[in-house]
Amino acid sequence: MQPTALLGVLLLPVLANAQYQMVKEYVGDNFFNDWTFYNNFDNLTNGNAFFVSSKQANQDQLAFVNGAGNAIMKVDNSSKLNPGDKRNTVRISTSDRFTVGSLWIADILHIPYGCSVWPAWWSSAITWPQGGEIDTLEGVNQVTMSHMALHTEPGCMQSNSTIESSTLVNTTDCSTLVNNNEGCTVTNPGASYGPAFAAAGGGVFVTEFASKGISIWFFPRSSIPQALQGNVSSIDTSTLGTPVANWPEDGCNINQFFQPQELVFDITLCGDFAGNSGIFQQTCTGICYDDWVLGPPSNYDQAYFEVQYVRVYGTPGRVTVLSAASRSARAAAAFTVLASMVAAVMLAW
Ligand SMILES: *[C@@H]1O[C@H](CO)[C@@H](O)[C@H](O)[C@H]1NC(C)=O
Ligand SMILES: *[C@@H]1O[C@H](CO)[C@@H](O)[C@H](O)[C@H]1NC(C)=O
Ligand SMILES: *[C@@H]1O[C@H](CO)[C@@H](O)[C@H](O)[C@H]1NC(C)=O
Ligand SMILES: *[C@@H]1O[C@H](CO)[C@@H](O)[C@H](O)[C@H]1NC(C)=O
Numbered sequence: 001m002q003p004t005a006l007l008g009v010l011l012l013p014v015l016a017n018a019q020y021q022m023v024k025e026y027v028g029d030n031f032f033n034d035w036t037f038y039n040n041f042d043n044l045t046n047g048n049a050f051f052v053s054s055k056q057a058n059q060d061q062l063a064f065v066n067g068a069g070n071a072i073m074k075v076d077n078s079s080k081l082n083p084g085d086k087r088n089t090v091r092i093s094t095s096d097r098f099t100v101g102s103l104w105i106a107d108i109l110h111i112p113y114g115c116s117v118w119p120a121w122w123s124s125a126i127t128w129p130q131g132g133e134i135d136t137l138e139g140v141n142q143v144t145m146s147h148m149a150l151h152t153e154p155g156c157m158q159s160n161s162t163i164e165s166s167t168l169v170n171t172t173d174c175s176t177l178v179n180n181n182e183g184c185t186v187t188n189p190g191a192s193y194g195p196a197f198a199a200a201g202g203g204v205f206v207t208e209f210a211s212k213g214i215s216i217w218f219f220p221r222s223s224i225p226q227a228l229q230g231n232v233s234s235i236d237t238s239t240l241g242t243p244v245a246n247w248p249e250d251g252c253n254i255n256q257f258f259q260p261q262e263l264v265f266d267i268t269l270c271g272d273f274a275g276n277s278g279i280f281q282q283t284c285t286g287i288c289y290d291d292w293v294l295g296p297p298s299n300y301d302q303a304y305f306e307v308q309y310v311r312v313y314g315t316p317g318r319v320t321v322l323s324a325a326s327r328s329a330r331a332a333a334a335f336t337v338l339a340s341m342v343a344a345v346m347l348a349w
């Protein structure tokens, strides 16, 4: 398996000249292969949530592939809780990690929303904040626009040469130590969250993780470019137009502040962001935990992700996927892997 994966990467330049070439897809009945379910309460952001195991997610239908072939990840909307209880929900992260020189696309039909709900589609290095975090999509409660952000060690800024409209930029310092770790945040204008996003049929989010900078594009369903329609094997970002957010290298040395990223979907409840009383009161009433989490389970009928696919692309000629298998095999079998890789390449020629 390992030599095959390496072979695929090594052969890419022979197959195409594209800027990025597909290295991994999460789609259909196989969507949930190769993700890790957190299986612990939210000890990361103090949410009133328990992120279930893969087994329980499957048993309770909190993570499953629906009749349309789309992945659903949701909050439990059938259990009445007692005071002190946490509500079950899902947090999954990819087993593989993706290096600088990668790009990932998520085609999403529905983003979780509602009072107390805090979903995100994002990525993080294993060592945080040293290895950085990229938030492609995040929102809380009843906001109508999602936002995007980077979180890093001090020294990474969104520079003045950023190319999206500066009116969308909320904060420019990516350091986790300033602004209560708000990150360098950009608002995604238009129907990028909530009922309007779902009513428009959702859309496609593209995240480029490159040395020259990090960029995010968002296309509502009605304006997805041809270059992103269907199962595209390669992507040339110069065809995608102006990103909705970008953090160029002149403000942030990507190779210094970012390490390989694992991709994450999660939905938590209340916690440091959605449950912050000032933020909660902006779009909701009452007390986040008492009135919403402990309230009627139907509060969570809209608290689900519906995802058509996630596809990850790498730079041709470079190994951009650090697979879980290769990480565990690396120490024990470095020479074996190298030998079979050489053998596989020789066979291919
Ligand atoms: C959260 O819980 C998991 C599982 O017990 C543990 O491995 C991890 O270190 C905890 N993380 C934090 C930040 O406490
Ligand atoms: C960016 O713009 C701000 C505000 O105009 C200015 O104070 C700052 O010097 C600029 N920084 C750079 C690196 O050009
Ligand atoms: C961020 O900026 C957008 C666009 O100007 C604005 O609508 C939004 O309220 C701001 N968000 C915050 C948290 O300041
Ligand atoms: C998408 O295309 C790749 C080849 O580019 C192929 O390996 C894969 O099976 C396709 N996926 C689906 C769901 O058809």
Ligand SMILES: *[C@@H]1O[C@H](CO)[C@@H](O)[C@H](O)[C@H]1NC(C)=O
Pocket: 077, 078, 298, 300, 301, 302, 303, 304
């Ligand atoms: C939970 O929400 C889904 C829609 O997300 C709905 O189809 C289902 O009926 C709800 N479950 C209950 C028990 O109300």
